[in-house]
Amino acid sequence: MKRIMLFVLTNVAVMAVILIVTRLLGVDRYVSANGIDLGSLAVFSLVVGFAGSIISLLMSKSMAKWSTGAQVINQPSNADEAWIVDTVRKFAEKSGIGMPEVAIYEGAPNAFATGASKNNSLVAVSTGLLQNMNKREVEAVIAHEVAHIANGDMVTMALIQGVMNTFVVFLSRVVGYFVDKAIFRNQDDSPGIGYMISTIVLDILFGILAAVIVAWFSRQREFRADAGAAHMMGESNSMQAALARLGGIEAGELPQTVKTMGISGRGGVMALLSSHPPLEVRIQALRDRKFA
Numbered sequence: 001m002k003r004i005m006l007f008v009l010t011n012v013a014v015m016a017v018i019l020i021v022t023r024l025l026g027v028d029r030y031v032s033a034n035g036i037d038l039g040s041l042a043v044f045s046l047v048v049g050f051a052g053s054i055i056s057l058l059m060s061k062s063m064a065k066w067s068t069g070a071q072v073i074n075q076p077s078n079a080d081e082a083w084i085v086d087t088v089r090k091f092a093e094k095s096g097i098g099m100p101e102v103a104i105y106e107g108a109p110n111a112f113a114t115g116a117s118k119n120n121s122l123v124a125v126s127t128g129l130l131q132n133m134n135k136r137e138v139e140a141v142i143a144h145e146v147a148h149i150a151n152g153d154m155v156t157m158a159l160i161q162g163v164m165n166t167f168v169v170f171l172s173r174v175v176g177y178f179v180d181k182a183i184f185r186n187q188d189d190s191p192g193i194g195y196m197i198s199t200i201v202l203d204i205l206f207g208i209l210a211a212v213i214v215a216w217f218s219r220q221r222e223f224r225a226d227a228g229a230a231h232m233m234g235e236s237n238s239m240q241a242a243l244a245r246l247g248g249i250e251a252g253e254l255p256q257t258v259k260t261m262g263i264s265g266r267g268g269v270m271a272l273l274s275s276h277p278p279l280e281v282r283i284q285a286l287r288d289r290k291f292a
Contacts (some may be wrong), residue, residue: 021028049166057158060114060160070103088123094232095150109201113145114154119147133245140229147228153221160217164210172202188243211273218275226282236286247279
Protein backbone atom coordinates (compact mmCIF):
# COMPACT_ATOMS: atom_id res chain seq x y z
CA MET A 1 0.00 0.00 0.00
CA LYS A 2 2.87 2.39 0.79
CA ARG A 3 4.37 1.77 -2.65
CA ILE A 4 1.01 2.41 -4.33
CA MET A 5 0.50 5.67 -2.44
CA LEU A 6 4.03 6.82 -3.29
CA PHE A 7 3.56 6.24 -7.02
CA VAL A 8 0.11 7.81 -7.07
CA LEU A 9 1.34 10.87 -5.17
CA THR A 10 4.36 11.14 -7.47
CA ASN A 11 2.12 11.00 -10.52
CA VAL A 12 -0.25 13.58 -9.06
CA ALA A 13 2.72 15.83 -8.23
CA VAL A 14 4.08 15.59 -11.78
CA MET A 15 0.67 16.39 -13.25
CA ALA A 16 0.39 19.34 -10.83
CA VAL A 17 3.77 20.66 -11.98
CA ILE A 18 2.66 20.41 -15.61
CA LEU A 19 -0.52 22.34 -14.84
CA ILE A 20 1.44 25.01 -12.94
CA VAL A 21 3.94 25.39 -15.79
CA THR A 22 1.17 25.69 -18.38
CA ARG A 23 -0.45 28.39 -16.22
CA LEU A 24 2.79 30.33 -15.80
CA LEU A 25 3.41 30.20 -19.55
CA GLY A 26 -0.16 31.20 -20.29
CA VAL A 27 -0.82 27.99 -22.18
CA ASP A 28 -3.80 27.13 -19.97
CA ARG A 29 -5.56 30.37 -20.94
CA TYR A 30 -5.09 29.62 -24.63
CA VAL A 31 -6.31 26.04 -24.43
CA SER A 32 -9.19 27.00 -22.14
CA ALA A 33 -10.31 29.52 -24.72
CA ASN A 34 -10.35 26.68 -27.23
CA GLY A 35 -12.45 24.36 -25.13
CA ILE A 36 -9.88 22.42 -23.10
CA ASP A 37 -10.10 22.21 -19.31
CA LEU A 38 -6.60 20.99 -18.41
CA GLY A 39 -7.57 20.28 -14.80
CA SER A 40 -10.44 18.02 -15.80
CA LEU A 41 -8.30 16.39 -18.48
CA ALA A 42 -5.57 15.67 -15.91
CA VAL A 43 -8.07 14.00 -13.57
CA PHE A 44 -9.58 12.03 -16.45
CA SER A 45 -6.09 10.90 -17.54
CA LEU A 46 -5.22 9.76 -14.02
CA VAL A 47 -8.40 7.72 -13.69
CA VAL A 48 -8.14 6.14 -17.15
CA GLY A 49 -4.39 5.61 -16.87
CA PHE A 50 -4.44 3.82 -13.54
CA ALA A 51 -7.79 2.02 -13.69
CA GLY A 52 -6.68 -0.75 -16.02
CA SER A 53 -3.31 -1.28 -14.32
CA ILE A 54 -4.75 -1.44 -10.81
CA ILE A 55 -7.60 -3.74 -11.83
CA SER A 56 -5.12 -6.03 -13.63
CA LEU A 57 -2.91 -6.09 -10.54
CA LEU A 58 -5.79 -6.98 -8.22
CA MET A 59 -6.96 -9.74 -10.58
CA SER A 60 -3.46 -10.98 -11.44
CA LYS A 61 -3.51 -14.21 -9.44
CA SER A 62 -6.92 -15.29 -10.65
CA MET A 63 -6.08 -14.42 -14.26
CA ALA A 64 -2.74 -16.26 -14.05
CA LYS A 65 -4.36 -19.43 -12.75
CA TRP A 66 -7.05 -19.27 -15.41
CA SER A 67 -4.78 -18.46 -18.35
CA THR A 68 -2.13 -21.10 -17.56
CA GLY A 69 -4.36 -23.73 -15.97
CA ALA A 70 -2.10 -23.66 -12.91
CA GLN A 71 -3.12 -26.04 -10.13
CA VAL A 72 -2.43 -24.74 -6.62
CA ILE A 73 -0.76 -27.24 -4.30
CA ASN A 74 -3.00 -27.04 -1.24
CA GLN A 75 -1.79 -30.38 0.08
CA PRO A 76 1.29 -31.98 -1.53
CA SER A 77 0.40 -35.33 -3.09
CA ASN A 78 3.97 -36.54 -3.63
CA ALA A 79 7.58 -35.87 -2.65
CA ASP A 80 8.23 -33.52 -5.57
CA GLU A 81 5.29 -31.29 -4.70
CA ALA A 82 6.33 -31.25 -1.04
CA TRP A 83 9.85 -30.23 -2.06
CA ILE A 84 8.58 -27.38 -4.25
CA VAL A 85 6.36 -26.03 -1.45
CA ASP A 86 9.20 -26.32 1.10
CA THR A 87 11.59 -24.54 -1.28
CA VAL A 88 9.17 -21.65 -1.80
CA ARG A 89 8.62 -21.45 1.96
CA LYS A 90 12.37 -21.40 2.65
CA PHE A 91 12.99 -18.48 0.30
CA ALA A 92 9.87 -16.62 1.42
CA GLU A 93 11.10 -16.77 5.02
CA LYS A 94 14.55 -15.57 3.95
CA SER A 95 12.95 -12.67 2.09
CA GLY A 96 10.59 -11.74 4.94
CA ILE A 97 7.41 -12.09 2.89
CA GLY A 98 4.21 -14.03 3.47
CA MET A 99 4.05 -17.57 2.11
CA PRO A 100 2.94 -17.40 -1.53
CA GLU A 101 0.53 -19.84 -3.06
CA VAL A 102 2.44 -22.52 -4.97
CA ALA A 103 1.22 -24.00 -8.23
CA ILE A 104 2.26 -26.27 -11.09
CA TYR A 105 1.01 -25.93 -14.66
CA GLU A 106 1.38 -28.03 -17.78
CA GLY A 107 3.68 -26.46 -20.33
CA ALA A 108 7.15 -25.91 -21.74
CA PRO A 109 9.95 -24.80 -19.37
CA ASN A 110 9.11 -21.57 -17.58
CA ALA A 111 7.96 -20.19 -14.24
CA PHE A 112 6.36 -17.00 -13.01
CA ALA A 113 5.33 -15.03 -9.94
CA THR A 114 2.33 -12.76 -9.63
CA GLY A 115 0.02 -11.22 -7.07
CA ALA A 116 -1.26 -7.91 -5.75
CA SER A 117 1.23 -7.62 -2.88
CA LYS A 118 4.20 -9.27 -1.18
CA ASN A 119 1.86 -11.12 1.17
CA ASN A 120 -0.72 -12.06 -1.46
CA SER A 121 1.23 -13.73 -4.23
CA LEU A 122 1.63 -16.85 -6.33
CA VAL A 123 4.68 -18.77 -7.54
CA ALA A 124 4.08 -21.24 -10.37
CA VAL A 125 6.46 -23.58 -12.17
CA SER A 126 5.80 -25.57 -15.32
CA THR A 127 6.04 -29.31 -15.72
CA GLY A 128 8.54 -28.69 -18.53
CA LEU A 129 10.82 -26.81 -16.17
CA LEU A 130 10.73 -29.62 -13.61
CA GLN A 131 11.49 -32.21 -16.29
CA ASN A 132 14.38 -30.33 -17.93
CA MET A 133 16.29 -29.00 -14.91
CA ASN A 134 17.96 -30.58 -11.92
CA LYS A 135 16.81 -29.67 -8.42
CA ARG A 136 19.51 -27.07 -7.84
CA GLU A 137 18.54 -25.25 -11.04
CA VAL A 138 14.83 -25.42 -10.21
CA GLU A 139 15.68 -24.07 -6.76
CA ALA A 140 17.44 -21.10 -8.39
CA VAL A 141 14.42 -20.41 -10.61
CA ILE A 142 12.10 -20.51 -7.59
CA ALA A 143 14.44 -18.13 -5.74
CA HIS A 144 14.32 -15.80 -8.74
CA GLU A 145 10.51 -15.73 -8.65
CA VAL A 146 10.42 -15.18 -4.89
CA ALA A 147 12.90 -12.31 -5.39
CA HIS A 148 10.41 -10.73 -7.80
CA ILE A 149 7.80 -10.82 -5.04
CA ALA A 150 10.17 -9.55 -2.35
CA ASN A 151 11.22 -6.66 -4.61
CA GLY A 152 7.58 -5.69 -5.13
CA ASP A 153 8.01 -6.03 -8.89
CA MET A 154 4.37 -6.80 -9.68
CA VAL A 155 3.18 -3.62 -7.98
CA THR A 156 6.01 -1.54 -9.41
CA MET A 157 5.37 -2.67 -12.98
CA ALA A 158 1.61 -2.07 -12.67
CA LEU A 159 2.18 1.44 -11.34
CA ILE A 160 4.82 2.33 -13.92
CA GLN A 161 2.37 1.19 -16.59
CA GLY A 162 -0.30 3.33 -14.96
CA VAL A 163 1.95 6.41 -14.98
CA MET A 164 2.79 5.84 -18.64
CA ASN A 165 -0.88 5.35 -19.53
CA THR A 166 -1.76 8.61 -17.77
CA PHE A 167 0.73 10.63 -19.80
CA VAL A 168 -0.27 8.93 -23.04
CA VAL A 169 -3.93 9.87 -22.47
CA PHE A 170 -3.10 13.43 -21.36
CA LEU A 171 -0.53 14.35 -24.00
CA SER A 172 -2.35 12.78 -26.93
CA ARG A 173 -5.47 14.79 -26.20
CA VAL A 174 -3.65 18.08 -25.60
CA VAL A 175 -1.70 17.72 -28.84
CA GLY A 176 -4.86 16.54 -30.59
CA TYR A 177 -6.64 19.79 -29.65
CA PHE A 178 -3.77 21.87 -31.04
CA VAL A 179 -3.72 19.88 -34.29
CA ASP A 180 -7.49 20.25 -34.61
CA LYS A 181 -7.32 24.03 -34.20
CA ALA A 182 -4.03 24.89 -35.89
CA ILE A 183 -3.93 22.44 -38.80
CA PHE A 184 -7.54 21.45 -39.44
CA ARG A 185 -8.76 24.99 -38.63
CA ASN A 186 -11.69 23.77 -36.59
CA GLN A 187 -13.47 26.85 -35.19
CA ASP A 188 -16.19 24.98 -33.32
CA ASP A 189 -16.18 24.66 -29.54
CA SER A 190 -16.40 20.88 -29.78
CA PRO A 191 -13.51 18.71 -31.04
CA GLY A 192 -13.49 18.00 -34.76
CA ILE A 193 -12.21 15.28 -37.05
CA GLY A 194 -8.64 16.53 -36.63
CA TYR A 195 -8.82 15.90 -32.90
CA MET A 196 -10.25 12.44 -33.35
CA ILE A 197 -7.68 11.35 -35.92
CA SER A 198 -4.77 12.91 -34.03
CA THR A 199 -5.78 11.33 -30.73
CA ILE A 200 -5.95 7.85 -32.24
CA VAL A 201 -2.58 8.22 -33.98
CA LEU A 202 -0.90 9.81 -30.96
CA ASP A 203 -2.29 7.19 -28.59
CA ILE A 204 -0.50 4.59 -30.72
CA LEU A 205 2.77 6.55 -31.07
CA PHE A 206 2.96 7.64 -27.42
CA GLY A 207 1.89 4.12 -26.42
CA ILE A 208 4.92 2.68 -28.24
CA LEU A 209 7.22 5.15 -26.47
CA ALA A 210 5.61 4.26 -23.15
CA ALA A 211 6.11 0.55 -23.92
CA VAL A 212 9.82 1.16 -24.48
CA ILE A 213 10.11 2.79 -21.04
CA VAL A 214 8.12 0.02 -19.33
CA ALA A 215 10.24 -2.65 -21.08
CA TRP A 216 13.44 -0.96 -19.86
CA PHE A 217 12.19 -1.10 -16.26
CA SER A 218 11.22 -4.73 -16.81
CA ARG A 219 14.73 -5.65 -17.97
CA GLN A 220 16.34 -3.96 -14.96
CA ARG A 221 13.95 -5.87 -12.73
CA GLU A 222 15.19 -9.17 -14.18
CA PHE A 223 18.79 -8.37 -13.26
CA ARG A 224 17.71 -7.58 -9.68
CA ALA A 225 15.73 -10.83 -9.40
CA ASP A 226 18.70 -12.84 -10.71
CA ALA A 227 20.94 -11.18 -8.13
CA GLY A 228 18.34 -11.72 -5.42
CA ALA A 229 18.21 -15.44 -6.23
CA ALA A 230 22.00 -15.69 -6.06
CA HIS A 231 22.04 -13.92 -2.67
CA MET A 232 19.39 -16.24 -1.25
CA MET A 233 21.28 -19.31 -2.45
CA GLY A 234 24.67 -17.98 -1.37
CA GLU A 235 26.15 -18.52 -4.83
CA SER A 236 25.36 -17.58 -8.41
CA ASN A 237 26.44 -20.75 -10.23
CA SER A 238 23.02 -22.38 -9.92
CA MET A 239 21.25 -19.31 -11.31
CA GLN A 240 23.77 -19.15 -14.15
CA ALA A 241 23.22 -22.85 -14.87
CA ALA A 242 19.44 -22.42 -14.90
CA LEU A 243 19.69 -19.52 -17.35
CA ALA A 244 22.15 -21.45 -19.52
CA ARG A 245 19.78 -24.42 -19.50
CA LEU A 246 16.94 -22.15 -20.67
CA GLY A 247 19.22 -20.93 -23.43
CA GLY A 248 19.54 -24.47 -24.73
CA ILE A 249 15.85 -25.39 -24.71
CA GLU A 250 12.70 -23.83 -26.13
CA ALA A 251 11.28 -21.76 -23.28
CA GLY A 252 7.52 -21.78 -22.93
CA GLU A 253 5.53 -18.77 -24.07
CA LEU A 254 3.53 -17.39 -21.16
CA PRO A 255 0.14 -15.67 -21.47
CA GLN A 256 0.28 -11.87 -21.73
CA THR A 257 -1.08 -11.51 -18.18
CA VAL A 258 2.07 -12.99 -16.62
CA LYS A 259 4.65 -12.76 -19.42
CA THR A 260 6.79 -10.06 -17.78
CA MET A 261 7.04 -12.08 -14.55
CA GLY A 262 8.38 -15.26 -16.14
CA ILE A 263 11.92 -16.54 -15.68
CA SER A 264 12.39 -16.37 -19.43
CA GLY A 265 10.71 -14.36 -22.17
CA ARG A 266 11.16 -13.87 -25.85
CA GLY A 267 12.16 -10.45 -27.08
CA GLY A 268 9.70 -8.09 -28.66
CA VAL A 269 9.76 -6.85 -32.23
CA MET A 270 12.84 -4.87 -31.25
CA ALA A 271 15.26 -5.23 -28.35
CA LEU A 272 13.87 -2.01 -26.87
CA LEU A 273 10.48 -3.68 -26.45
CA SER A 274 11.81 -6.88 -24.87
CA SER A 275 10.67 -7.51 -21.28
CA HIS A 276 13.73 -9.70 -20.58
CA PRO A 277 17.43 -9.11 -21.29
CA PRO A 278 19.24 -11.74 -23.39
CA LEU A 279 20.09 -14.80 -21.30
CA GLU A 280 23.81 -14.47 -22.02
CA VAL A 281 23.77 -10.88 -20.74
CA ARG A 282 22.06 -11.99 -17.53
CA ILE A 283 24.61 -14.77 -17.03
CA GLN A 284 27.50 -12.34 -17.54
CA ALA A 285 25.96 -9.90 -15.05
CA LEU A 286 25.93 -12.69 -12.44
CA ARG A 287 29.54 -13.59 -13.20
CA ASP A 288 30.60 -9.99 -12.72
CA ARG A 289 29.09 -9.78 -9.23
CA LYS A 290 30.30 -11.21 -5.92
CA PHE A 291 27.95 -13.29 -3.80
CA ALA A 292 28.43 -14.84 -0.42
